[in-house]
Amino acid sequence: MPNVLQFSDVTVVRDGNAILDSVNWSVDDDQRWVILGPNGAGKTTLLQIASAFLHPTSGTAEVLDERLGAVDVFELRPMIGFASTAMARRVPRDEKVLNVVMTAAYSVTGRWNEEYEDIDSRRAQRVLKEWKLDHLADRAFGTLSDGEQKRVQIARSVMTDPELLLLDEPAASLDLGAREELLQLLSGYAQESASPAFVMVTHHVEEIPQGFTHALLLRQGSVVASGPLAEALTSETLTETFGMPITLTESDGRYTARAA
Numbered sequence: 001m002p003n004v005l006q007f008s009d010v011t012v013v014r015d016g017n018a019i020l021d022s023v024n025w026s027v028d029d030d031q032r033w034v035i036l037g038p039n040g041a042g043k044t045t046l047l048q049i050a051s052a053f054l055h056p057t058s059g060t061a062e063v064l065d066e067r068l069g070a071v072d073v074f075e076l077r078p079m080i081g082f083a084s085t086a087m088a089r090r091v092p093r094d095e096k097v098l099n100v101v102m103t104a105a106y107s108v109t110g111r112w113n114e115e116y117e118d119i120d121s122r123r124a125q126r127v128l129k130e131w132k133l134d135h136l137a138d139r140a141f142g143t144l145s146d147g148e149q150k151r152v153q154i155a156r157s158v159m160t161d162p163e164l165l166l167l168d169e170p171a172a173s174l175d176l177g178a179r180e181e182l183l184q185l186l187s188g189y190a191q192e193s194a195s196p197a198f199v200m201v202t203h204h205v206e207e208i209p210q211g212f213t214h215a216l217l218l219r220q221g222s223v224v225a226s227g228p229l230a231e232a233l234t235s236e237t238l239t240e241t242f243g244m245p246i247t248l249t250e251s252d253g254r255y256t257a258r259a260a
C-alpha cells in the first residue's frame with residue numbers, strides 16, 4: 001500500500017524543550033489512525049507537521065512522498081484535508097455554508113473575488129449532501145449549532161478530494177446525539193475503500209469511529225505505543241500514556257475507558 005506519512009526521528013524543540021521527541025511513524029493510504037494523549041502531549045504539533053504547516057527541528061518528515069524542506073508546501077497542502085477548531089475560527093460568521101465548503105478549492109476561508117466553476121459548486125453540493133448538510137447550504141456558518149459546524153468543517157476538508165485527511169478533535173464539545181451522529185458519518189467514511197488515509201486526534205476513546213485501524217499514543221512528546229488498534233490501544237498502554245491506572249473495554253469496535 002502506498003505510504004502517505006513517513007516520520008523518522010521527528011523532533012520539535014520550543015523554548016529548549018522537545019515537544020516532539022524522536023517520533024517514528026508511518027501511515028499507509030488504507031489506514032485510519034487515532035492519536036491519543038494527555039493535554040500538551042504534542043498531538044496538534046504532530047498534525048501540524050502532517051499538514052505541512054510545520055517543519056521538524058530535526059529528523060525527517062515525508063508527506064505524500066515529499067520530504068518537508070525539499071518541496072513547495074503550497075503544492076502539497078491542497079492534497080491534504082485538515083479540519084480543526086483553529087481553522088473554523090477563521091471562517092467569517094456570515095459566510096454561507098456552501099461557500100465555506102467551496103472556498104476550500106482555493107484554500108481560503110471566506111469568499112472574495114475567486115472565480116469558481118460549476119464543477120466546484122456541484123462538488124460542494126455533493127459533499128454537503130454526503131455529510132447531511134444540504135438543507136443548510138444557504139445558512140450563515142455562524143448560525144449553525146456546534147455539531148453542524150463540525151460537519152461543515154469536515155465537508156470542507158474533503159471538498160478537494162484529498163489524499164490525506166487530518167481531523168483535530170472533530171467531536172469536541174458535541175452533545176451525545178450530535179457526537180453519535182458525527183461518529184456514524186465518520187465511521188461510514190472510514191470504511192469506504194475510496195476514502196483517503198485518515199488521522200484523527202481525540203481526547204476520548206469513546207470518540208474513535210468504528211472502522212479505525214491504528215492508534216498512536218503520545219506522552220510528553222514521545223511515542224508510548226503505535227500500531228494496529230488491538231496492539232497499541234490497551235489498558236496497559238493507556239495507563240502508561242495517562243500516568244494512572246485505566247481499564248479499557250471494547251464492544252463492537254467502540255471503546256470505553258475508566259480509571260481502574
Ligand SMILES: Nc1ncnc2c1ncn2[C@@H]1O[C@H](COP(=O)(O)OP(=O)(O)OP(=O)(O)O)[C@@H](O)[C@H]1O
Pocket residue numbers: 014015019037038039040041042043044045046
Ligand atoms: N510555539 C510554541 N512555543 C512554546 N511551546 C509550545 C509552542 N507550541 C506548542 N508548545 C507546547 O508544546 C506542547 C505540545 O503542544 P500541542 O498543542 O502539540 O499538544 P496537544 O497534545 O495537542 O495538547 P492538547 O491536548 O491540550 O490540545 C505543549 O506543552 C505546548 O504548550
